[in-house]
Amino acid sequence: MGYVKWSYDTLLRLCHDSFRKFGFDAGESSIITDVLLLSDLYGIESHGMQRMVRYYMGIKKGMIDVHGKPEIIYETPVSAVLDGHGGMGQLIGRHGMEAAIKKAKQSGLAIVTARNSNHYGIAGYYAKMACDEGFIGFSFTNSEAIMVPTFGRMAMLGSNPIACAMPADPFPFFFDASTTVVTRGKLEIYNKSGKPLPEGWALDRNGHPSIDAPDVLKNIVEKNGGGIMPLGGSGETLGGHKGYGFGMVCEIFTSILSSGLTSNRTMQGNRGGICHGFAAIDPGIFGDPAAIRASLSGFLQELRESPKAEGGSRIYTHGEKEIEATTERMKHGIPVNENTMREILEMCEFLGIDFSDYFGEYRPGEKAGMFEANY
Template sequence: MIVVSEEKLRNLAFRLLCALGIPTEDASVGADVLLASDLRGVDSHGVARLQLYYRRLRKDLINRTPTLKVIQDSGSAVVLDADNGLGICTAPRAMKLCIERAKEHGIASVATRNTNHFGIAGYYALMATEENMIGLVAANTTPFMAPFGGSERLLGTNPIAIGVPGEQFPIVLDMATSIVAVGKLQIAIRKQERIPLGWLLDKEGKPTDNPKALWEGGSLLPMAGPKGYGLAVMVDLLAALLAGAAVGRDIGDLMIDDRPERIGHFMLAMDVGRFQDVERFKEAVDAYIAMIKRSRPAEGVNEIFLPGEIEILKAKERKEKGIPLNPVVAQNLLEFARTLGIASGFDTFEDLIK
C-alpha cells in the first residue's frame, strides 16, 4: 500500500478534475466528496472512482459545465435537472439547496433528474447533520441486480443514507440495497481476491466467487433477500420516478460508457429544531448511543458500534496516519496524470503527489 496524506490526496483529486475540464469551484467540491470517502474507509468510492469519471468525461458522456435548472419549485419541494453534470459536483449543490429550504420550511426535499454517480450517499446525509438536521438521501444506479426471484438485471445497488445529529457523533446509516456495492467487487479484482459465495450470481444464475462475473453478465443479490429488493424498488420510485429520471434499462450503463446515465437523486432534510430543542435532542441521541454501547456484547464481540461510528474512527485514524492507496489505484492515477499532461512519463506516483 502507498500511504498519502489527506492534503496531498485532495490536491491530486482537485488537479485531475481540473485537468479533465471541470471548473475550479466544482472541482474543489468534487475533490471534497472523493476525499471524504477515502477518509471514511470507503475506498471503492474515493479517488479510485476517478478512473470511471475519466473514461466518461473523455467520451463526453458527462457535461463538464452544467447549469442546474429548476423544473418545479413549491418552496419545500424542488425538482432539479442537473444537466448531465458530474454527480460529485452537482449533488452537493442540490443538498445545500435542500438544507436552505429546510431552514425556511422545517422540512424540505429536492429531487434531481438527468444526473450521474454522486460518490458516497453518506456525504450528503452528513451535510444535513452538520446543520442540526436529519438527512435522508437515495440514488438509483446502473442495473446490476435482478429482482428477488428473477434473473434479469433491472435494479441498481440503489444506495440509501440517513444521518442523525448527535453531540458525541452523528449516527449515519449508509448502505447499498444490494448485498454488497459494486465497488467491493472492483477492490477484490484489484487485490486479485475471490469474493464470498452469496454476493453474486454468474450469467447462468449460479452462485460464484469470481468478482469478474458481474461484468460477464452476472448479477448482484439484494441484501436480506426480499427486504433489500423492496428497498431497491422504493429507491427507484423516490429517486427516479418522482424526479422524472431514467430507470431500469433506460439508464446509461456506468461501466460500459455507451450513453449518459440520466439517473436520479432524492434528498430530504428535517430541521430538528422544528421538532424539539436541538441540544435536548442531541443529548437524547448521546444517551441512546450510550445505551447501545453499554449493552452486553455477543460472545466473541469486544465492542458494539453504531451506524457510521467505524467510519468516524477510520477517518480520525487516516487524518493522523495518512490514507492507504492500492498500488493499482495509484498507478491508474499516475497514468491519468500523464495523459492529461500534469505529469511527465518519468514521474512516479510519489513524484506526482509531492
Template sequence: MSSVYEDVVWVDFDLLEHFMVDVFKGVGVPEEDAKICANVLITSDKRGIDSHGIGRLKPIYIDRIREGIQKPVTEFEIVKESPTTAVVDGHDGMGHVIAYRSMKIAIEKARKFGMGMVAVRNSTHYGIAGYYPLMAIEEGMIGITGTNARPSIAPTFGVENMLGTNPLTFGMPTDEEFPFLLDCATSVAQRGKIEVYGRAGKEIPEGWVIGSDGKTRTDTQQILIDLNTGGAALVPLGGIGEETAGYKGYGYATVVEILSAALQGGSFLKMLTGIGDRGEKKPIRIGHFFIAINIEVFTSLEEFKKTTGDILRELRASRKAFGQERIYTAGEKEYLAWLERKDRGAPLNDVLRKQLVQLRNELKLDNYKFVWE
C-alpha cells in the same frame, strides 16, 4: 476486507485531494466544481470507504467525461419549485456538484419552513451518498438521500440485474464525537466493493453475486464484466431467496428507484444501462432525492442530540455475543477509520497508483512527483 490492503502505499489526503482538483480541472471541470468533486471523493477515503474514493476518479468520472457521456461543465436547472420542494435537471453534468447544490437547497428550505426536499433527474454518479446527509448534520438537521444507478441487483427469485445498488442513506446529529450515519447499498455488497477486490486480485466472498443459473459466484474479474452484460447480478440485502429475507432488500431498492425517478420524471431500471441500441455508450442519467429536516421545529437540537446519543450508547452497551469485543452503531466504524487514517492517508495499491501516474502524465501535471512511483 483486510486482505485487500496488502501491498498498498499510504498517501497523504491533502496531496490526493489537490491532485484530484487539478485532474478534474484538466478535463474541463470549473475550479469550484472540481473542488466539490474532489472533496466528496476524498471524504470517502477518509472514512475508510475505498470503494467510492480516489479509486473511482479515472474509471467512473474522467473516463466518462472523455467518452462524452458526462459533461464537465454542469448546467444546473431548477425546473419546478415550491417553498419546501424543488425539481432539478442536471443535464448530464457532474453528479457531485448537482447533489451538493441540491442538498444546499433542501437545507435552506428546511431552515425556513421546517423541511425541504429536492428531486433530481438527468444526473450522474454522485459519489459517497453519506456526504450529503453530513451536510445537513453540520447545519443541525437530519439528512436523507437516495439514488438509483446502473442495473445491478436482481429481484428476489430473479437472476436479471434490474435495480441499481440504490443506497438509502440517513444522517442524524448526536452529542457524541461522530454522528449517526447509515450509508449502505440495498444489495449485500455494492459494485464499488467488488472493484476493490478486483484491483487487489482477490475473489469476492460467496453470497454477494449470483449468475444466470441462480448460483453464487466469486470470480471477481469476470463478474465485473458480467454485471455490465447481464451475466451476473448483485444479491439484495438479506441474501438469495426469502429464507434470509432478501425480499426486504429488494423492496427497499425499489423504494429508492421510485423516489429517484417517479417524482422528477426521470429514467429508471434498464433505461440506466448506459448502452445504446447499437451498443454505443450513452449518458446514464440517474436520479437522486435529498431531504433535510430542521430538528428545531420539533424539539431543541440539544435534546435531540442527547436522546439520539443515549440510544446509541445503550445499544453499544448491550450484551455482546460470545467472543465479540464490541457492538457498533452506524457511523462509528467510519469515525474509527478516520482516526486511524488521519495521519496515514489513503491506501493505494499498484493498480491505482498506475492510474494516477497515467492521469498525471496525460494531463501534464508536472508539479506532482509521486514518491511511490
C-alpha cells in the same frame, strides 16, 4: 496486489489539479475532491480514489458533461426537481442538498430530487451536509442496474443506497448503506486484486451463485444477466426480498419522483441518467431540538453499553468507525490499491500532469506490499 499509502494533502492536490485539467473551475474541483476523499477517509475504498478512472473515462467519452449545470425545473416551498443536464454527480448532489437545506430552514422540511446526473460518490456525504446544519439528512441515488430482484436473473436495480445522518453527542448518527449485499465498487476491488468473490455476493447470467468477479462485472456492463444480490441474498430465507424492497424505496425517491430514468435504463447510449434524492428535516418541527438531540445521544450510549456477545468487546453505533478511520488516515495516510495507482498514472499521462510532482520516484508495481510514501 499491494497498497501504497499517501498523505491526504498529496491526494487532495492530485484530485483538485486533475479536475481542473478536465475543465472544472476551482470551486467545482474542490467540491468533487471533497466528496471523493471523504470516502477514502471513512475507509470506503470502493467510492474513493479508485473511482477516479470512472470519472476520467466518463469525461473522456463525453458521458459526463463538464459544463452541465443543475437547473430547477419544478418546485414548491417544500420540494424541487433538478435536471442535472449530464453534469458531474458531486456538483449536482451538492446543489440538490443545498436546495433542500435552504427550503428546510424556511419550511421545516424539504425533499429535492434530481435527474440526468452521474455517479455522485457516497450518499452519506449529502446526508452529512444536512446534519452539519443541525438537521436530519437523507440521501438516495439510483445507479447502473446491478441488483438482481428476488427470484430473477437480470440486474434491474442499482446499488440504490440509503443514507441518514442526525446530530447527536459525542458524534452524530451516520448511516450509509447500499441495498445490495455489496456495491459494484467492491467487485472492482476484488477484480483488481485478482481474488475470488465471497460466496453470497453475486450471481452469474443464469441466476446461479458466482465468485468470478471479472465475469460478473462483464455481465453487468454487457447486460447479459446476473449481477449482485439484494441485501439479504438471492432468496427469501435471509430476507433478500427486503433488500429488494429497500432498493425500490430508493428508486421511488430518485427516478420516480424526478421523472428520470430507472436504474435499468441508466448508463446507456453514452448517457448517464442517474437520479438522486435529498431530504432535510428540522428536528424543531417536532419539539425542542436540544431535547431531541439529547434523547438520541442517550439511546446511542445505551446501545454502546448494552451486553456484549461472548467474545465481543465493543458495540459500535453508526458513524463511529468512520470517525476513527478519519483520525487514523489523516495521521498515517490513505491506502490506495497499486492497480488504482496504475490507472491514475494513465490518467495523468492523458491530462499532461506530471505524476512525479505528487508521488516522487514511486511507480505502480515497482514495490509489493504496503509502501509508505510522503512521510
